[in-house]
Structure formats: structure tokens, C-alpha cells
Amino acid sequence: MKTDRIQFAGDVPGIQVEMRVLRFAGTDATAPTAYLQSSLHGAELPGQAALHFLIPMLQKAADEGRIKGNITLVPQANPVASNQWQSHQHLGRFDFFSGVNFNRNFPLLENFDTSALPEPDAPVSLDKRIKAMLVRLALKHEIVLDLHCDDESENYLYVHENYAEDLRDLATALRSTAILAGDSTVSAAFEEACVNPLLHMKASERDMRRRAVTTVEFRGLNDVNPATGLADAQGLYRFLVHRGVVDDASSQLGEPFSGPIAPFSRVEMIRAPQGGMVLYHVALGDIVKKGDLLATIVPVPGEPESDIQLCAPQAGRVLTHRSLRYLRRGDDVMKLIGDEPSAQAKPAGSLEA
Numbered sequence: 001m002k003t004d005r006i007q008f009a010g011d012v013p014g015i016q017v018e019m020r021v022l023r024f025a026g027t028d029a030t031a032p033t034a035y036l037q038s039s040l041h042g043a044e045l046p047g048q049a050a051l052h053f054l055i056p057m058l059q060k061a062a063d064e065g066r067i068k069g070n071i072t073l074v075p076q077a078n079p080v081a082s083n084q085w086q087s088h089q090h091l092g093r094f095d096f097f098s099g100v101n102f103n104r105n106f107p108l109l110e111n112f113d114t115s116a117l118p119e120p121d122a123p124v125s126l127d128k129r130i131k132a133m134l135v136r137l138a139l140k141h142e143i144v145l146d147l148h149c150d151d152e153s154e155n156y157l158y159v160h161e162n163y164a165e166d167l168r169d170l171a172t173a174l175r176s177t178a179i180l181a182g183d184s185t186v187s188a189a190f191e192e193a194c195v196n197p198l199l200h201m202k203a204s205e206r207d208m209r210r211r212a213v214t215t216v217e218f219r220g221l222n223d224v225n226p227a228t229g230l231a232d233a234q235g236l237y238r239f240l241v242h243r244g245v246v247d248d249a250s251s252q253l254g255e256p257f258s259g260p261i262a263p264f265s266r267v268e269m270i271r272a273p274q275g276g277m278v279l280y281h282v283a284l285g286d287i288v289k290k291g292d293l294l295a296t297i298v299p300v301p302g303e304p305e306s307d308i309q310l311c312a313p314q315a316g317r318v319l320t321h322r323s324l325r326y327l328r329r330g331d332d333v334m335k336l337i338g339d340e341p342s343a344q345a346k347p348a349g350s351l352e353a
């Protein structure tokens with residue numbers, strides 16, 4: 001394994017950050033190549049834990065000559081978000097200066113030529129230079145896995161709808177319960193920036209048996225422990241073997257993914273009509289019927305008549321909760337994968353801010 005440390009000057013004198021990039025060289029130039037990054041949102045650690053356990057597995061494979069395709073790993077993809085603490089709380093989702101989500105506004109290229117992107121010493125702000133570097137690193141690879149997590153959540157994937165069916169094997173390997181399929185790149189999330197050149201290729205030129213571009217939501221923020229880290233690493237390893245990036249005859253993909261492939265239009269974003277405490281009546285993974293009680297918002301403790309009951313707008317499966325049980329008016333309370341399109345579905349774009 002080769003380790004590079006890419007230095008970025010900060011936007012003011014005296015500040016500098018570093019990005020650690022790990023590389024395993026493949027022995028077979030015809031094998032697919034893979035890029036994995038985690039913690040683009042700073043403290044989203046399940047992916048970081050998975051890479052922590054995956055890297056020794058890859059090192060063992062390298063020692064035994066079983067790495068076929070080049071592999072690049074960036075376990076801490078965003079040093080700015082990682083360092084974003086305020087008053088003893090970690091934030092890490094939005095750039096302090098611009099207010100922009102760190103996983104939005106990536107450069108959308110129409111091909112794989114990254115030569116025009118800003119270099120680490122270019123005269124543009126640090127967030128743009130970091131984003132350019134991540135895209136530059138990723139677009140050299142056919143498999144791009146951006147490892148995130150939700151708040152409290154099941155394990156699921158975000159994929160462009162054109163390629164959702166092609167990632168059943170990843171969902172199988174990772175034991176994901178759902179694939180959410182988006183239909184645009186308007187948010188310019190990292191995954192969308194990496195899928196954009198594919199959308200501009202002729203179908204005959206792209207071999208989707210070799211390619212995979214996705215955002216992995218490895219459950220919730222606090223699902224960080226040795227057991228899940230190791231299990232997720234084993235899932236990533238199974239996928240890399242299945243796709244021929246790593247050679248290991250003993251690795252099996254497992255029972256085929258049987259969950260839903262749901263367009264964003266089927267995701268019910270349940271929102272808080274008023275601020276207050278939220279009490280959940282359903283657990284992650286629960287199957288609910290239309291009208292079932294999902295959560296109660298309590299704006300005035302001790303006055304049950306002010307309680308607001310949030311019921312399922314349609315039948316579906318509970319995908320996420322909020323970990324902080326105190327919400328503002330209009331906040332997302334939970335995601336429910338509905339059986340039908342949601343009456344509230346947006347025409348395009350990401351589900352969350």
C-alpha cells in the first residue's frame with residue numbers, strides 16, 4: 001500500500017489541511033478499478049470504520065498478489081468537515097462560510113478529463129479545491145463508492161435510476177435493505193458528479209457490469225462499533241471480489257438483494273408541522289399501513305391536546321428516524337419508502353438539504 005498526503009493551503013495565511021490517500025496497485029490492467037471514500041460529512045463514521053477494517057483485508061490480499069484492479073481509498077475525505085466543531089458539538093454537514101452542504105455543488109464534467117479542475121494550490125476557496133481533488137481521484141476508477149450514513153437509519157444506497165438495477169450485487173454484498181433511485185444530477189452531489197460523465201457516454205461504450213457509482217448510507221451516525229465496522233468491511237470486500245477487483249475464491253456474495261428499488265418519488269419525507277419533541281411509534285424497518293401512527297410531535301409538554309399525530313400517508317417501510325428528538329417546524333421527521341408515488345414528491349433533486 002502506498003500512502004500519499006495531499007497538502008492544501010487554507011483560505012487565510014497560517015492554515016493548512018491534509019488529505020490522506022491510500023493506494024493499492026492492481027496486477028491486472030484489464031481488471032476493474034475501485035475508489036472508496038468516507039466521511040465527506042466529517043463525523044459520519046460508519047464508512048470510516050468499514051475502511052479501517054477493510055484496509056488490512058486488502059493489505060493481506062496485496063501481500064498474496066490478489067489485488068487485480070487499482071484501488072484508491074480516502075478514509076477522511078473532508079478535513080474541513082472533520083474539523084468543524086462548535087461549542088462541543090460536531091457539525092460537518094454545511095460549509096461555515098457559504099452554508100453549502102459539503103455534498104453539493106461538485107463539478108459536473110461531461111467526460112472523464114479532469115485536467116481543467118482546480119489544483120490544490122489554485123486561487124479558489126478550499127472547499128472547491130477539495131471537491132476538485134476528490135473528483136479527480138474518483139473519476140480514474142470504474143467503481144466509486146461514497147460511504148455516508150443517515151441519522152438513525154437502515155442500510156441503503158442512493159443510485160442514479162439508470163444504473164439502479166446494476167447495483168443489486170452491491171446491495172446484496174452490503175446486506176442493504178433498499179435502493180433509492182434518483183433521476184437527476186441537479187444537486188451535484190459527489191455521486192452525481194461521478195455519474196455525470198457516464199450519462200454523457202453512448203450506451204454502447206459503457207460497460208455497467210464493470211461500473212458502479214453510488215452513495216452508501218451505512219445506517220446511522222451512532223452505528224459505529226467493531227461488529228458493524230467489520231461486517232461492513234466484509235460487505236465491501238465481497239463486492240470488490242465479486243466485481244473482480246480482488247481475487248478470493250472463498251468469498252461468496254450471499255442471498256440476493258430482495259428489497260425495493262424505489263424512485264425518490266416514492267420516498268415520503270414526513271415533516272414536523274410545528275417544532276417540539278418527537279416521540280416515535282414505529283421502529284426502523286417496520287412495515288406500516290396507510291393511516292398508521294408514525295410519530296407524535298409534542299409542542300407543549302403536559303398538554304396532550306396540543307399533540308400532533310403524524311400518520312402514514314400510504315403503506316410502506318420505515319427507513320430513517322432523527323437521532324435528536326427535538327425538531328423545528330418544517331424539519332424532516334423520518335423517511336418512509338412508500339409503495340406508491342408520494343403526493344408530496346418534488347419534481348427533481350435531492351431529498352434533503
Ligand SMILES: [Zn+2]
Nearest residue numbers: 041044148149
Ligand atoms: Zn453524508
